[in-house]
Amino acid sequence: MQTVQNGIGGEVVGSTSPRTAPVFNPATGEQSAILPLSTKAELDAAVAAAKLAFPEWAETPPLKRAKLFFRLKQLLDDNTDRIARAISAEHGKTFADAVGEVQRGVEVVDFVCGIPHLLKGEFSRHVGPGIDCHSDHQPLGVVAGITPFNFPAMVPMWMFPVAIACGNTFILKPSEKDPSASMIIHELFKEAGFPKGVFNVVHGDKEIVDAILTHPDVKAVSFVGSTPIAEYVYKTGTANGKRVQALGGAKNHMIIMPDADIDKAADALMGAGYGSAGERCMAVSVAVPIGDETANRLIEAMAPRVRAMKIGPGTDPDAEMGPLVTKEHMKKVLGYIDAGVKEGAELVVDGRGFKLQGYENGYFVGGSLFDHVKPNMSIYKEEIFGPVLSVLRAPNYDHAVKLINAHEFGNGTAIFTRDGDAARSFADKIEVGMVGINVPIPVPVAYHSFGGWKRSLFGDHAIYGPEGIHFYTRVKTITTRWPEGIKSGAAFAFPTMN
Ligand code: NAD
Numbered sequence: 001m002q003t004v005q006n007g008i009g010g011e012v013v014g015s016t017s018p019r020t021a022p023v024f025n026p027a028t029g030e031q032s033a034i035l036p037l038s039t040k041a042e043l044d045a046a047v048a049a050a051k052l053a054f055p056e057w058a059e060t061p062p063l064k065r066a067k068l069f070f071r072l073k074q075l076l077d078d079n080t081d082r083i084a085r086a087i088s089a090e091h092g093k094t095f096a097d098a099v100g101e102v103q104r105g106v107e108v109v110d111f112v113c114g115i116p117h118l119l120k121g122e123f124s125r126h127v128g129p130g131i132d133c134h135s136d137h138q139p140l141g142v143v144a145g146i147t148p149f150n151f152p153a154m155v156p157m158w159m160f161p162v163a164i165a166c167g168n169t170f171i172l173k174p175s176e177k178d179p180s181a182s183m184i185i186h187e188l189f190k191e192a193g194f195p196k197g198v199f200n201v202v203h204g205d206k207e208i209v210d211a212i213l214t215h216p217d218v219k220a221v222s223f224v225g226s227t228p229i230a231e232y233v234y235k236t237g238t239a240n241g242k243r244v245q246a247l248g249g250a251k252n253h254m255i256i257m258p259d260a261d262i263d264k265a266a267d268a269l270m271g272a273g274y275g276s277a278g279e280r281c282m283a284v285s286v287a288v289p290i291g292d293e294t295a296n297r298l299i300e301a302m303a304p305r306v307r308a309m310k311i312g313p314g315t316d317p318d319a320e321m322g323p324l325v326t327k328e329h330m331k332k333v334l335g336y337i338d339a340g341v342k343e344g345a346e347l348v349v350d351g352r353g354f355k356l357q358g359y360e361n362g363y364f365v366g367g368s369l370f371d372h373v374k375p376n377m378s379i380y381k382e383e384i385f386g387p388v389l390s391v392l393r394a395p396n397y398d399h400a401v402k403l404i405n406a407h408e409f410g411n412g413t414a415i416f417t418r419d420g421d422a423a424r425s426f427a428d429k430i431e432v433g434m435v436g437i438n439v440p441i442p443v444p445v446a447y448h449s450f451g452g453w454k455r456s457l458f459g460d461h462a463i464y465g466p467e468g469i470h471f472y473t474r475v476k477t478i479t480t481r482w483p484e485g486i487k488s489g490a491a492f493a494f495p496t497m498n
Helices: 040-059 062-078 080-091 095-112 154-165 180-192 206-214 227-239 262-278 292-308 327-343 397-406 420-429 465-471
Strands: 006-008 011-013 020-025 030-036 123-128 131-139 142-146 169-173 199-201 218-224 243-247 252-256 284-289 346-349 368-371 388-391 412-416 434-437 473-481
Touching (some): 011 180, 030 080, 040 142, 040 169, 062 095, 062 180, 080 095, 080 180, 142 154, 169 206, 218 227, 227 243, 262 284, 262 388, 284 292, 292 346, 292 368, 412 420
Parallel strands (some): 142 169, 218 243, 252 284, 412 434
Antiparallel strands (some): 006 011, 006 199, 020 030, 131 473, 346 368
16 A cells, blocks of 8 residues: 655655554545654654755745746646546545646746745835835745645645745645645656755644644744644744744635525535535535525525535546545534534435445535524534535524624625625625625635634734735845945934934
């Protein structure tokens, strides 16, 4: 069986760790690889390689860095299908969905091909007699990224292209559940001609995460994953003097106004609720129709669609939804459906007991739809991360907005309406980081930035786009005067324009 390797200092190296974890194919339930849970010494070696590479990389002209990213972009485009197949085999999402993930990640590489422009500082002439002032964005040093299972290519690409283009060197700690995509990317880095040690991959679990968070040579950490771990990473990383951005979990609501086109809203909810088996941090997991009439029409439109959804392995070109990532996660999702029934929600479509011929050991759960969900129920309060959509009926628009604003998470949200006033007010008043107006999954394009509010993000910066440039650089401001402008004699008062 294949053993996944690390990528350290430009080389693919095996781990000597006695600890390993199995990687599974979620469609069949069969083990497909052995993952080393690397040692602290292996993380130290990666940090040392990245530290060694940093000074020369930081001095490399941005245009030269951009040229390497142009090459990497081409290689990623040429290898998209290969990366997508690896994702689909370990994550379970459909091939088309995996291709979409890679393409959205590569858009961040496209973005950083313009790094010379993005790193331009500001200049002010004549801020005082003979004095000029300019600011400069300088890299931080060795930075690290810790990523979740649900986007094994895209989420790392939210981080390393920006970090490396800014002049930092990078260590990626991918999810244990689907590690192979990161090693293909590592291979392409080498092929593109990046210097050794600029991009490193170390596989592992909490032990490696803790080693990153406490390593004195790691200057910044980007994390994406569940909220409890995001909070832990933020607190531990900042306590150790690091800059940290830690993106967490979500519960994304979509309001359906009475004037919305119900068929279009239902189509949008199918993709946003059940695409990738609901394992997206931007999945819509709560639909909030306004008024009972809208709710009845929505349930009528949704129930047959959910029942008709084509579920299959990622290799089936007709599949619209694949399995969940692991057996444990499948059990957790099934437990939530049981809890919803016990708590009194109406289970309109029951995905429990779904079996696929030939894939009886796969981690499949059928699409499930709840109506009459109440705010005190666990299926409403907690992130399920599965193909389970809750319909929570709101009597009016104001009630729906209060509901969303009261939720602990604030990652994404959407409104479906033809009413411009409602849409504008929604965008203005909702306490959520990413908002869609008739757009169900408003993941920002690479030249804007991605980030939730409340307990969906810990830290001061959203990820990629302009916020990413700020996160991975520190500003230096230089004030300049030449001898001719300097007056003789010491001045002890604080310098002013006078
Ligand atoms: P997770 O928190 O279990 O794991 C994320 C990373 O943290 C992994 O690399 C893992 O190895 C590491 N980790 C796990 N337990 C740890 C511990 N106790 N100490 C230190 N490190 C630990 O998340 P997941 O299950 O892989 O991913 C799903 C979660 O990620 C969902 O909550 C989802 O909403 C969230 N997510 C958020 C965003 C976002 O942008 N806000 C994007 C994608 C996923």
